[in-house]
Amino acid sequence: MATKVHVVFYSMYGHVHKMAEAVAKGARDVDGVQVKILQVPELVSEEVLEKSGAKAAREVFSGIPFAKPDDLADADAIIFGSPTRFGNMCAQMRNFLDQTGGLWMSGALVGKIGSVFTSTGTQHGGQETTITSFHTTLLHLGMIIVGVPYSESRLMNMEEITGGTPYGASTLAGGDGSRQPSGNELAIATFQGRHVAEIARKLNR
Numbered sequence: 715m716a717t718k719v720h721v722v723f724y725s726m727y728g729h730v731h732k733m734a735e736a737v738a739k740g741a742r743d744v745d746g747v748q749v750k751i752l753q754v755p756e757l758v759s760e761e762v763l764e765k766s767g768a769k770a771a772r773e774v775f776s777g778i779p780f781a782k783p784d785d786l787a788d789a790d791a792i793i794f795g796s797p798t799r800f801g802n803m804c805a806q807m808r809n810f811l812d813q814t815g816g817l818w819m820s821g822a823l824v825g826k827i828g829s830v831f832t833s834t835g836t837q838h839g840g841q842e843t844t845i846t847s848f849h850t851t852l853l854h855l856g857m858i859i860v861g862v863p864y865s866e867s868r869l870m871n872m873e874e875i876t877g878g879t880p881y882g883a884s885t886l887a888g889g890d891g892s893r894q895p896s897g898n899e900l901a902i903a904t905f906q907g908r909h910v911a912e913i914a915r916k917l918n919r
């Protein structure tokens with residue numbers, strides 16, 4: 715039986731989307747694993763998206779299907795990606811998760827793997843708080859949390875400014891969003907996808 719890994723993300727300017735693709739690539743490396751990438755619905759008006767430049771950025775991944783809460787029940791592991799908003803997950807992801815009450819009541823996600831990655835504008839803008847506060851919701855849903863162990867030695871990289879935490883992969887967008895995920899950050903994201911998929915595969919045997 716195939717093990718199913720879903721990568722579920724929201725991205726306003728494309729950084730989390732790039733990380734999601736890297737996470738999915740890692741999960742696809744594992745034999746017997748089926749990977750699906752889904753995005754959560756937008757809440758911001760077209761007018762505001764247009765003004766902020768997000769509309770054009772979001773065109774790049776407009777072909778990725780939107781997740782419905784029940785899609786989560788189909789997966790063995792779900793890897794969530796959200797940009798930081800004031801050190802927490804974004805409202806779009808919060809809104810999506812707030813529609814999982816039925817899954818919570820029925821225990822549909824109990825024993826599935828949950829893992830999180832993120833993007834912040836600034837170096838100390840809340841990568842860890844975004845990921846670990848996200849974990850609280852996943853624990854309420856009964857999920858088993860998986861992060862990025864230090865066997866991924868890129869977490870130790872001190873040669874450059876880089877994201878990447880033991881709680882989950884991360885990138886830095888820069889104050890104006892011009893910085894793109896680095897090779898180091900994308901490699902950590904790929905590691906996270908592979909690591910989650912390997913554990914899900916073992917649990918699914």
Ligand SMILES: Cc1cc2nc3c(=O)[nH]c(=O)nc-3n(C[C@H](O)[C@H](O)[C@H](O)COP(=O)(O)O)c2cc1C
Binds near residue numbers: 727728800836
């Ligand atoms: C309302 C709002 C709040 C934000 N809060 C933070 C923050 O607390 N710390 C930070 O470093 N960046 C913050 N940012 C920057 C975003 O995290 C950044 O735009 C995002 O990581 C880029 O990812 P994306 O391209 O996938 O949307 C904020 C952005 C917005 C619009």
